[in-house]
Structure formats: structure tokens, C-alpha cells
Amino acid sequence: MFIKPANIRASHVRAFFTTRQCNGADERVDEAVAREFHISRDQIYLPVQQHTDSVHVLGPELAPVVSDAVVTDRKHIFVGVLVADCVPILLYDAERGVVGAVHAGWRGTANRILKKAVDVMRDRFSCEPGHIQVAIGPSIRKCSYEVGEEVTTGVRGATGDGDYHIKIKDRHFLDLSSANKIQALSTGITEDNIWQSGDCTFCKPGKYYSYRYSGGGTGRQGGFIGMW
Ligand SMILES: [Zn+2]
Numbered sequence: 001m002f003i004k005p006a007n008i009r010a011s012h013v014r015a016f017f018t019t020r021q022c023n024g025a026d027e028r029v030d031e032a033v034a035r036e037f038h039i040s041r042d043q044i045y046l047p048v049q050q051h052t053d054s055v056h057v058l059g060p061e062l063a064p065v066v067s068d069a070v071v072t073d074r075k076h077i078f079v080g081v082l083v084a085d086c087v088p089i090l091l092y093d094a095e096r097g098v099v100g101a102v103h104a105g106w107r108g109t110a111n112r113i114l115k116k117a118v119d120v121m122r123d124r125f126s127c128e129p130g131h132i133q134v135a136i137g138p139s140i141r142k143c144s145y146e147v148g149e150e151v152t153t154g155v156r157g158a159t160g161d162g163d164y165h166i167k168i169k170d171r172h173f174l175d176l177s178s179a180n181k182i183q184a185l186s187t188g189i190t191e192d193n194i195w196q197s198g199d200c201t202f203c204k205p206g207k208y209y210s211y212r213y214s215g216g217g218t219g220r221q222g223g224f225i226g227m228w
Pocket of ligand 1: 201
């Protein structure tokens, strides 16, 4: 039901990705998570995702703001993002006691949303990238994510070289999960501190909601992290 990244296992931290078994297509993930953990809905913060490159620093004010990444040092609250093919990414710095959640679609990846979240952790909370754990959740992968050339060009401009894209004749395929892993490494985050799901949401429609597989209308799964 919950997928727990192997690298974020401190007893006072909960980090997980949900599957479609967690919530029906018409039930919000956050409500399912609140029920599962016996917490109030106010203890789950979700930003208003709009494929921006804005990083929100969550303080005492809980009103949702437009952003596609949330960073906080608050305890007793989950920060999360909702996805159905895009990449959910969780961040944790045990030294500074800071967590983050990032929604990286192709626009966010082309605009370096993950790097900007790490920048905020460093600048606002004095986190060292070498201490940050990263968990990259299930998303649509290179096997199934055909995109226009301009999409590959945009993501390559932000990511540089790597085996996260392929061209077969005139068709372009992209792996945003691996592009974000490369971007994480470029910030000084270490390979040992990165966990990456091997699942493709499109290839496992029984396990995950996939916007592309469903042809549009579908539910959402989430990535959540919080300190208790
Ligand atoms: Zn696939």
C-alpha cells in the first residue's frame, strides 16, 4: 500500500509514496493518509501545484499557496505532492531537521525545481547537500513517455548529458526520474543518498494512477514526508 524508500528510515521520520490501493479515484490521497495515520487533515500540507518552479517554505501559516515544492522544519506535519505520471521527490536532512516534497513534471524538471528546492534548504536552513537524502518515487519512465522534441530539448538544457532520453527514428522518449537524479547529483547530493523507484506508472496501471494510461481523467497518488 505504501512504498517506503530504503534510505529514509529514521524512527521519527515518515516518508512514503502511495499506490492506487490507498485511495479510490474519487477519494483524495490526503484524506486516505489522514485516516491511515490517525491524524487531522490539517497535519497534511499540499501546495497548489501548477507546474511552476516555485518553492514554498512552510511556516505556521497553513493556507495552500501556488508552488510545486514545499520545504519545512516543522514537525507533526506531512508535506506532500500529488502525481499521476510526474515525478514525486522527497528530501530529508537529518542534521538540520528539514524535509521537502517536490513535484517534477517536464516543465518543473526543465526549470530545475529540484535544484531550487535544494537551494532553499541550503540558503534558508543551512543544509549541506552532502547530508540530504533524496527519494525519487514512481513515475512514467523512458519506456512509455514519448514527448515532443522541444520537451527533450528543455529538459536537456537543465540536465546536461545522460542516458535519460533516447531518440528512435523521429520519436523522442524521456525519463524524468533519471533526469532528476542527475540534477540531484549536480547539487552535491551523493549517489549513496539517492533512492530511486524502479517502477513505471504507465507500465503498472494496476498499481498506480497514470494520466497517460487512462487517457486523462484519473486519480492521484502522492509522496509524503514528515517529522514526528
Ligand atoms: Zn513504462
